[in-house]
Amino acid sequence: MIKRYPFYIRATVILVGLVVFVYCLSVLREIFVPLAFALLLAMLLNPLVDLLQKRRFSKVLAIATVLLAAIIAVAGIGYLLYLQMASFSDQMPAFERKLSQLGRILQHKASSDYGISFQKQAQYISEARTGLKPILANFMGSAAGVLSMMLLLPVYAFLFLYYKVLLTTFLYEIFAEENAKEVGAVLTQTEGAVQSYMVGLLLEALIVATLNSVALFILGVDYAILLGVLGALLNVLPFIGGILAVLLPILIATVTKDGFHTQLWIVVAYIVIQFIDNHFLVPYIVSSKVKINALISLVIVFMGGMLWGISGMFLSIPFIGVLKIIFDRIPEMKPWGRLLGTEVPTRPKGQFGRLTKKLNPAQLKSKKKVI
Numbered sequence: 001m002i003k004r005y006p007f008y009i010r011a012t013v014i015l016v017g018l019v020v021f022v023y024c025l026s027v028l029r030e031i032f033v034p035l036a037f038a039l040l041l042a043m044l045l046n047p048l049v050d051l052l053q054k055r056r057f058s059k060v061l062a063i064a065t066v067l068l069a070a071i072i073a074v075a076g077i078g079y080l081l082y083l084q085m086a087s088f089s090d091q092m093p094a095f096e097r098k099l100s101q102l103g104r105i106l107q108h109k110a111s112s113d114y115g116i117s118f119q120k121q122a123q124y125i126s127e128a129r130t131g132l133k134p135i136l137a138n139f140m141g142s143a144a145g146v147l148s149m150m151l152l153l154p155v156y157a158f159l160f161l162y163y164k165v166l167l168t169t170f171l172y173e174i175f176a177e178e179n180a181k182e183v184g185a186v187l188t189q190t191e192g193a194v195q196s197y198m199v200g201l202l203l204e205a206l207i208v209a210t211l212n213s214v215a216l217f218i219l220g221v222d223y224a225i226l227l228g229v230l231g232a233l234l235n236v237l238p239f240i241g242g243i244l245a246v247l248l249p250i251l252i253a254t255v256t257k258d259g260f261h262t263q264l265w266i267v268v269a270y271i272v273i274q275f276i277d278n279h280f281l282v283p284y285i286v287s288s289k290v291k292i293n294a295l296i297s298l299v300i301v302f303m304g305g306m307l308w309g310i311s312g313m314f315l316s317i318p319f320i321g322v323l324k325i326i327f328d329r330i331p332e333m334k335p336w337g338r339l340l341g342t343e344v345p346t347r348p349k350g351q352f353g354r355l356t357k358k359l360n361p362a363q364l365k366s367k368k369k370v371i
Contacts, residue, residue: 026307033311038156040318042164043198045070049161063161067154077229084226098255193325200285201236201318207285208232208277212245215269221249222256231270235277236317237301239294246270291342292320 025032045066052062110116160167172187213228221227231245246267253262282291292300297317304316320340327337 022307029308033308033315034152035156036315036319037311038153038160040198040315041070041153041157042160043195044202045157046161046164047195047199059162063158066161067158071154081226081229084223088223088226095255102254190326190329193329194322197321197325198318201321203285204277204281205232205235207281208235208273211273211276212270215273216249216266219253219262219265219269220257221253221262221266223252227252233314236314239298240301242270242274292317292324292340293342296320296340 045063048066049059049062052065053059057065168187168191172184209229209232211228212231213224216224216227227249230248234241234245237244249266249270250263253266254260297320300316300320301313304312304314306312308315324337324340327333327340
C-alpha cells in the first residue's frame, strides 16, 4: 500500500526541489545554455538524419552531413548579416551626427513646450545611462557567451543525435516500470510532436524574416536584411519582442530619412506581418496545439531572462512549448498543460462550477425580487 503524505508536506518537498533545481540551473548556466541550444538544434535536424539513414547512410555520415549543411546555411546567413553590420559601422559617424541633431531638437522642444530645463534633462539622461550600463554589460556578456558557445554547439548536437537511442531508452526504462505500452506510446508521440513543433518554429522564423526584409527593402530602409532577421529573432519574445522589432527600423529610418512617412509605413507593414504570423503561420505551421497563453508567456520570458539572460529569454518559449506537449500526453499532467494553453473554460469545474450553474442570472434576479 502506497503511503500518501499530507498536502503541506508534499507541497514543501516540491517547492524545495524547485528551488534547488533553479539554483543549479543558475550556477551551471555556462554548461546548460549550450546544451539547451544543442538539444533544440538536434530536435530540428533529427528528421533529416532519419531520412538520410533510410537512404542507407551510416549514422555518423548522416549526422555529419546534416550538421555540415546546417553550418554552411548558418554561415551564409551570418556572412550576409556581417556585410550589413560592417556597412552599418561605417555609417556610424553620420548616424551619431543625425542623432545629436535630433536630440538637440527634442531638448529645445521639451524646454519650450513642457518647461523642462536643460539641466534637468541632462540629469535624466545621466540617470538613464547609469540604468542602461548593467543591461548593456549583460548583453555584451551574453554576446561573448554566444560566440564561445558556437564552438560547442555542433559538438553537443552531434552527440545528442548519435546517442539519441541511448537517451530515449534511458527515459523509457525510468518511466516504464509499469504500463510499458502506454509509456512507450507517450514517448513516441512526444518525440514526433516536439520535432514538428521545432521545425514549425524554424519555418515561421524564416518566413517572418523574409517578410520583414522584403517590406523594409520596398520601403527603402537601410540594412533591410539585418533588421528583418533581428525582427524575426525578437518575434520569439511575446509582446516585448514585437515592440523592439518595429522600433529598430523606425530608429534607422528616423536617422537616415527626412519626414515621418517611412516610419508610418513601417508600422503598417509590421502590423500586417504580425497579423499574417498570428492568424496563418502560427496556427498552420507551428500548430495551434502548442500555443501558450499570454500570461505564461510573459512570466516565463522574464524568468528565463533573470535565470540565463538573453539566452534564457529566447530559450524559454520553445522549452515551455515542449513542456506543454509532454504535459498534454501524460494524464496526470494534463491540468498543467491546460494551464499553459490558450483554451479558456466557459464555466469553472468543481463545487464553484455547480453553484454557478444552479444559480444562473435569471434565478438570481428572481431571488432578489423575493427578498
